[in-house]
Amino acid sequence: MENKRVGIFTKMYRNEPTMHKAIQSVLEQTYTNFKHYILVSAATKQAVMEYAEKDARIIVLDGKPGEGFWDYIKYIAGENAYVTVIDADDWYERTYLEELCNCLEEEELDIVACGNYFVDIYGNILETRKQRKMVWNIEDTFSVLPYMYAFYRTMWGKLIKSELWLKWVSKVLPENDTYGGYGRDTMIMFSLLPFAKKAAIYDKALYNYRMSSASSSYILKEGRLDSDKTVFLFVKSVLGKLGTIGEREERVLYIVYGEALKDTTRLLLNQKLREEERAEKLLYVYQCELTVKLLEREREGMLTIQGMKPREEKFVETFYNMIFSDIKKCSLTFKTATLYLELFYILYPELKGVLSAEEFIIIIKKKNILDAFAMRQYQVLFEELLDLLPEIKLSEAKTCLKLLRRLTTESLLLPLLQEKKFILTYMHLIKMLNQGEKEKALQWLQECFSCDTIPYDAEILAELWINIAATLEWTQEFVFGKQLKTEILYKNGKKEEAREEYNDLKELGIEDTNMAYLKIYFEE
Numbered sequence: 001m002e003n004k005r006v007g008i009f010t011k012m013y014r015n016e017p018t019m020h021k022a023i024q025s026v027l028e029q030t031y032t033n034f035k036h037y038i039l040v041s042a043a044t045k046q047a048v049m050e051y052a053e054k055d056a057r058i059i060v061l062d063g064k065p066g067e068g069f070w071d072y073i074k075y076i077a078g079e080n081a082y083v084t085v086i087d088a089d090d091w092y093e094r095t096y097l098e099e100l101c102n103c104l105e106e107e108e109l110d111i112v113a114c115g116n117y118f119v120d121i122y123g124n125i126l127e128t129r130k131q132r133k134m135v136w137n138i139e140d141t142f143s144v145l146p147y148m149y150a151f152y153r154t155m156w157g158k159l160i161k162s163e164l165w166l167k168w169v170s171k172v173l174p175e176n177d178t179y180g181g182y183g184r185d186t187m188i189m190f191s192l193l194p195f196a197k198k199a200a201i202y203d204k205a206l207y208n209y210r211m212s213s214a215s216s217s218y219i220l221k222e223g224r225l226d227s228d229k230t231v232f233l234f235v236k237s238v239l240g241k242l243g244t245i246g247e248r249e250e251r252v253l254y255i256v257y258g259e260a261l262k263d264t265t266r267l268l269l270n271q272k273l274r275e276e277e278r279a280e281k282l283l284y285v286y287q288c289e290l291t292v293k294l295l296e297r298e299r300e301g302m303l304t305i306q307g308m309k310p311r312e313e314k315f316v317e318t319f320y321n322m323i324f325s326d327i328k329k330c331s332l333t334f335k336t337a338t339l340y341l342e343l344f345y346i347l348y349p350e351l352k353g354v355l356s357a358e359e360f361i362i363i364i365k366k367k368n369i370l371d372a373f374a375m376r377q378y379q380v381l382f383e384e385l386l387d388l389l390p391e392i393k394l395s396e397a398k399t400c401l402k403l404l405r406r407l408t409t410e411s412l413l414l415p416l417l418q419e420k421k422f423i424l425t426y427m428h429l430i431k432m433l434n435q436g437e438k439e440k441a442l443q444w445l446q447e448c449f450s451c452d453t454i455p456y457d458a459e460i461l462a463e464l465w466i467n468i469a470a471t472l473e474w475t476q477e478f479v480f481g482k483q484l485k486t487e488i489l490y491k492n493g494k495k496e497e498a499r500e501e502y503n504d505l506k507e508l509g510i511e512d513t514n515m516a517y518l519k520i521y522f523e524e
Contacts, residue, residue, distance in 0.1 A: 004105070006034040006097055006159070007080030009069050010088055012048060013041040018089035018210065023051055023058070026086065031097035037076055039063040069155065070170045070188070077165035085155045089210045096206040100159040103202050107135050110161045110196035113151040115205035126211065133203035138196050141242055145252050146305060147201060153186040157207040160192065167195045174234065180224035183231035183260070190238045220271050225281060228260040229290050251305050254294050258303075258315045261291065265322050275332065279339035282323065286346045295347065320347050320374065327364055337361045348374055359403045362388070362396055459488055479505070483514045490521050498522075 008026055012019050026036050039061045040048050052058040061072060069085060077083055082101065086092060096114070104112045115130025131151065136144050151157075172191050173184065193199075223230075236253055239245055268281050285291065297303050298315050323343060332340070334357055341360045345352040351374075355363065364370050365388060372381035385400055392400065462485035469478035482505055489498035502522050505515065 003033065004081040004101065005079075006031070006082045006084060006101065007076040007162070008034055008036045009039070009072065009076055009083070009085050010036065011039045011063070011068055012044045012088045013039075013063065014043060014088070016089065019044065019047070021091050022086055022088055023048070025091035025094075025096075027051075027055060027057075028094055029092065029097045030095050031101055034097060035059055035076075035080060037061055037072065039067065039072065070173075073165050073168070073170075077162035080162055082159050083162055083165055084159045086207075087156055087209070089212055090156060091208045093206040093208070097159075099204065099206060100202060103200060104159055104161070107198070107200055109135070109198050109200050110138075110164055111152075111158060111192065111199040112202055113158045113200070114202040114207055115151075116157050116207040116209050117205050119208050119210050121210065121212065123208075123210075128205050130203060130205045131201050133201065135198070135200040137198055138193055139242065141193065141199075141239070142246070142249055145239075145249055146255075148199070149252060149256055151201050152189045152199075154209075155185040155188060156209065158189070161196075164192050164195045168192060174230055176223075178223050179227040179230035180221035182221070182224055182227040186231050187234045190235050193238060194241050220267060224267070225264065225285050228257055228264055228285075229288055231260065232257045232290055247302075248305060251297070251303055254290075254297055255303055255305075255311070257290055258294050261285070261294070261315075262318065262322070265319060269322065269326075276336045276339065279336050279343070283339050283343055283346075286319075286343055292346065316347050320344075324364065324370055325367060332361055332364070334358075334361075337364075340364070344374075351376075355403075358396075358399050362392065362400050362403070365392070459485065459492065462488055479508070479510055479512075480514070483510075483518060486518055 010022060010026075012022075023036070023038070026034070035057050037059045038048050038052075041063055045060065045062070048058070048060055052060050073083070082104065084097070084100070100112050100114060103109065115128065117125050118127040118129065119125050129150075131147055134144055134147055136148075141148060168191065173187055176184075232253060235256075236245065239249060239253075264285055265282065268278055268285070271278065273281070295316055303311065303315075323340075327340065337360050338357045341355060341357055344360070355373075362385075363373055366384065369381065369384045369388065372378075372384055385403070388400070462481055465481035466478060466485065469475075469481050482501055486498050486501040486505070489495075489501060499522055502518055505518075
């Protein structure tokens with residue numbers, strides 16, 4: 001068996017402690033017939049040369065800026081029967097080569113992928129990814145596409161016959177700057193399929209993949225925002241050469257696109273950007289036709305794949321929580337709020353046009369308020385906005401009231417406003433305003449009454465008017481509030497209560513045009 005030599009490729013441009021573990025894991029393989037081709041830079045050449053001087057199986061390649069695996073693959077494939085890859089910060093299990101070579105030969109495969117361990121920077125296992133053994137002819141790829149896609153999106157963890165690489169043409173890949181290089185592995189692996197006849201997934205985890213913040217997943221390069229779309233379209237084009245892409249395959253591709261979009265979203269949220277720039281980039285990604293179709297498909301229930309375990313995670317909910325969970329920490333400008341509002345509408349198109357940017361700035365102050373709006377839980381929304389009123393500026397309070405009036409039906413609004421909690425909330429607001437904006441507090445109430453339609457209990461507002469005026473010792477406004485309440489009570493059919501208010505005013509010796517008007521009711 002060991003007469004079939006394996007060519008192993010590693011790019012080592014940074015002199016990190018992890019590179020030694022990677023090299024050592026290769027040298028300790030139970031399958032010994034291999035050559036380890038290591039692409040070095042000036043920073044790593046000396047350290048790698050020390051290994052090469054001790055073991056002739058290590059071949060040192062002097063790299064040039066921008067070079068990678070694809071620049072040497074024809075050379076490596078030409079010297080070896082099989083080819084595999086190991087990243088500079090990863091490592092193999094000792095039987096990696098032996099078990100994959102055996103599987104490839106026994107099953108007469110062109111490509112075999114193994115499971116892997118995801119480990120942190122300290123080498124601790126975070127997650128294990130493996131699958132029961134699966135073997136299929138390439139023309140049957142569609143039948144195993146969800147499983148195959150899960151294991152064939154990376155270069156590492158694969159053993160591939162060299163003859164596939166000798167047929168492969170690198171020019172089939174898009175230009176690097178059009179997608180930032182992210183997803184290149186996936187496109188390379190899928191571009192090999194038309195040259196293969198048979199592939200498999202091996203049922204053991206034999207590769208250790210170290211999760212690193214230096215990965216291209218966490219770097220915002222030119223073209224990175226177009227990478228998910230580029231990979232989607234490229235893979236779809238390759239699959240189209242293998243057969244007719246049906247609805248099931250479309251669903252798989254969209255699910256994979258959604259998973260990739262999570263990484264892109266996370267990348268943008270973690271970047272040090274001006275908030276307006278972050279919002280612009282997020283909007284660019286979410287306005288993409290594929291994203292819009294993904295979300296439409298989820299709403300229409302077109303992401304369920306028959307015969308597979310239902311997805312527990314929902315993309316709309318996930319994207320919403322990712323984008324808006326921490327946005328309340330930001331002091332948003334009008335323009336930035338407008339951008340985020342457009343993002344919100346993409347996730348919830350049925351609510352499009354309901355909010356203005358000014359109203360959105362208020363709603364996103366607390367995640368639970370935005371949650372209530374997104375879920376159309378209007379009673380919760382109303383109560384949360386009431387609780388928010390004492391904490392916001394007076395100008396925002398006016399906007400908030402208009403929003404409440406628009407979003408809440410009268411049948412729901414009136415009972416809520418009659419609660420004692422309503423008066424206490426507003427009285428707290430007035431106490432706050434008493435620190436320096438007394439006149440505006442009353443002006444705000446006057447504007448409430450100036451609306452063509454008052455969707456809240458006029459008696460409660462009149463009582464509040466009276467209480468404010470008394471607190472601020474504004475006699476004229478106190479009297480006017482009493483007169484207003486008297487008229488409201490009378491028109492609401494509460495004539496005895498109205499008469500008591502009228503008599504109170506008379507005992508105070510009030511005589512003005514309003515009293516003359518009220519006299520018509522009580523002194524006929």
